[in-house]
Amino acid sequence: MKAIAARRNHRFAPVVLLLLALLVTGGVYAALMPSPAVAAAADQSDIEGGKALFRANCATCHGPSAEGREGVPSLVGVGAASVDFQVSTGRMPMQQNGPQAAAKPPQFDEEQISQLAAYVASLGPGPAIPPQEQVDPAGGDAANGMALFRTNCAMCHGSIGKGGALSEGKYAPSLAGSTPTQIYEAMVTGPQSMPVFNDANLSPDEKQDIIAFLEEQKAGSPGGTDLGAIGPVAEGLWVWVVGIGLLIGCAVWIGAKSS
Amino acid sequence: MTTDNSSTEVEVRRDASGLPERFENPGLAPHQERMADNDPVADKRAERQVVILFALSVLGTIGFLVAYFLVPPGETVASMRLSNLLLGTTLFLGMFSIGAAAVHWAKVLMSDHERQEQRHPQRSDEKVRAEAIAQLKDGAEDSGIARRGVLKGAVVTALALAPLSIVVPLVGEVGGDWNVSKFRHTLWKQGKKLTRDPSGEPIRASEVTVGSVFHVIPEGLRDEELWIEEKAKAIVLMVRIDPNDLTEREERKDWSYEGIVAYSKVCTHVGCPVALYEQQTHHLLCPCHQSTFDMANEARVVFGPASRPLPQLPITVDDEGYLVARSDFHEPIGPSYWERLK
Known part of the structure; x- marks a missing residue:
């Protein structure tokens, strides 16, 4: 340290300090900030991949640029959260027309779902997938x-x-x-x-x-079985059919003559 | 008590065609021998069955005590369920097996002599009747009630009035509140903020996006003395509908605010909270009897037993952008009652 202290008035000292400061700043920046250039590139490839998946699997109904049509919603601005929900629960792609799209085993893996979500999110701002x-x-x-x-x-x-x-x-x-x-x-x-x-x-x-x-x-x-937890109808049915049925069975057995 | 059935024989009259005038008494069914009565092996088997049932009960009771001490309900749902299951099963075994054993014992092992007991006539015999009437007459004679008219009047009046001390408060409590005007008014009034249920936070119009649904209570509800009763009347469901989809009468145009409409959440059929909102069809479904209201068209009934639309709460925004009521509902909320429109 003495050697450094002795040369602090050297005429190259400011230059060396400046170089050190720049190095540290750059290093800290690189360490703390995720590289935007790389992330954007990955996003872009996700979006491209999602676009291809969309064209192949979704565009039949939602249209080639997700604009929707009569009876089919536009996906512009629905956000990544919507895509992740619909595709990860298997509701989309829709199995058949009906009152409601039913859940089924999902048809895409996680990576494909995130690609589709990235593509739809790129069409317009919407709710993101929660962390x-x-x-x-x-x-x-x-x-x-x-x-x-x-x-x-x-x-x-x-x-x-x-x-x-x-x-x-x-x-x-x-x-x-x-x-x-x-x-x-x-x-x-x-x-x-x-x-x-x-x-x-x-x-x-x-x-x-x-x-x-x-x-x-x-x-x-x-307390044991919840009978579907759908309220008094299921519970009443159980009591009237099974409970009272058993009581009637006991009464018949008590009244019957032994062989 | 007799063991023969001769007294149940009745004379059978037959009409011209030879059919009996009334059904013949079929008498007792022929006695059936039980296997346990004749076969020592079956007898032993039956005895064993009864013993096994009692033994099951013993096992059940021991099992109950073991489960009670060794399997406490604990803290988790799984441990509570296990504890309940074991206690219930062993208790059932302990109790039911005693009953089943007793019934089985009585049916297969105890004597099966068939006995008959005749019903005796309900009417007392003449001697008893005459005696009772004589005593009553004697008592009336002794009290002198026939001679003392004032006394008779006094006792009848006292007995007739005494029940009033029970009847009057009882009826008074039931029917004491005939003030129907309170069904006609709710907490809503001009300038009352619409707030979220249950937190009571006010709502800005900008927060109500298309397709969202807000469950609304009036501001300051919890400060009311009978706030639960007030809440039951004042609950409101608020949605924002694309103004292009909204159909409104000219005179009701200013009851909504940029597509935000608020309706009473109390069904006009029998008063269930009607809150199953389907945002794509704008239909509001009542879970009790499937009355369906079209929120985009003045909450008219599109299906079900309700006979009139949900009352609409006129709303607007105040200077700070919060949604406020313009007035109370313009008609009584909830199911019909006969003074409703007086």
């Missing part, structure tokens, strides 16, 4: 989630998210098999009959609370 920490059930308050679910969701999806009927063959699906990401995306994008719950209506934290509540329901009912 993992935003949908992590561990970060939500299940009690608050229950209050929000009862007010906003339970009328269609049932008190613990087992689904229910709508009009004319449409239905609210069970949420038991949905991933936290899919639940979040459905709230943000409002697929099919479902209304949109934007961030002003249910803030991202409130959405996380709802996910936490639904995740708790996956543990099942502590």
Whole structure:
């Protein structure tokens, strides 16, 4: 250090310092900032890949540039979240025309889905796929989630998210098999009959609370079978048919003569 | 109690064609011998079955105690379910097996002598009747009620009035509140902010995007004394519909705000909360009886038993951009009642 201190007044010292400063700045910048040039290139190839997939699988209905037509929605501005939800749940590509596109095993792998999402997101701004920490059930308050679910969701999806009927063959699906990401995306994008719950209506934290509540329901009912959790109809049917049937059986056995 | 059935024999009259005038008493079915009565092997088997049933009950009770102490409900859903399952199954085994064993014992092993008991006539015999009437007469004579008219009046009046102390408060509680005007008015009034249910945060018009649905309560609801009753009347469902899809009467044009419409969430059929909104068809479905309302067309009934549209809440925005009510509902919310339009 003494040698450096002795030369601090050397005439090349400012030049050396300047060079060092530039090196450090550049190094820190390179370390902290993801390289935008590389990322854009990857995005671009994703978009290209997604475009090819779209042309082959989706354009028949949604049109070559996703503009939609009579009875088929335009995908401009629906965002990556919508594509990720529809394709990862298998609802799109649609199996057949009907009151509602049904969920089925997804037809694309994760990489293809992210390519399709990147392509559709490039057509117009829309909701993005939520980051993992935003949908992590561990970060939500299940009690608050229950209050929000009862007010906003339970009328269609049932008190613990087992689904229910709508009009004319449409239905609210069970949420038991949905991933936290899919639940979040459905709230943000409002697929099919479902209304949109934007961030002003249910803030991202409130959405996380709802996910936490639904995740708790996956543990099942502590009292045994929940009979589908669709309410008093199933429970009444069980009591009247099975319960009273057993009682009648006992009465007949008691009254019958022994052989 | 007799063991013969001669007293059930009745004389059978026959009409001209030889058919009996009334059905003949078929008497008792022929006695059937049980296997356990004749066959010692079957007897032993039946006894064993009963013993096994009692033994099952013993096992069930022991199992219950074991489960009670060794499998506590714990903290997780799975452990609670296991505990409930074991307790329920063992309790059933312990209780049901005793009953089943007792019934089986009685049916296969206890004596199967068939006995008959005749119903005795309901009417008391003449002697008892005469005695009772004589006693009543004697009592009335003794009280002198026939002679003392004022006394008779006093006792009848006292007995007739006494139940009023029960009946009057009871009926008064049931029918004490005939103020129907409270069904006609809700918490909504001019300038009342529309807020989110349940948080009570006010809503800006810009936050209500097309296709979204807001469940709305009036501002300051929780400050009301009977806030749950007020909430039941004031709940509102608010959606934004593309103004091109919206059909509105001329005089109702200013009840909505740039396509945002707010309707009472209480079904006009029997008052269920009607909240199943399908954003693509703008239909609002009631889960109770499938009444369907078209939100884009003044909430008219398109299907189901409801007979009139949902009442609309006139809304606008205040200076800060928050949605506020313009007035209360213009008609009573909820199902019909006969004073509704008086």
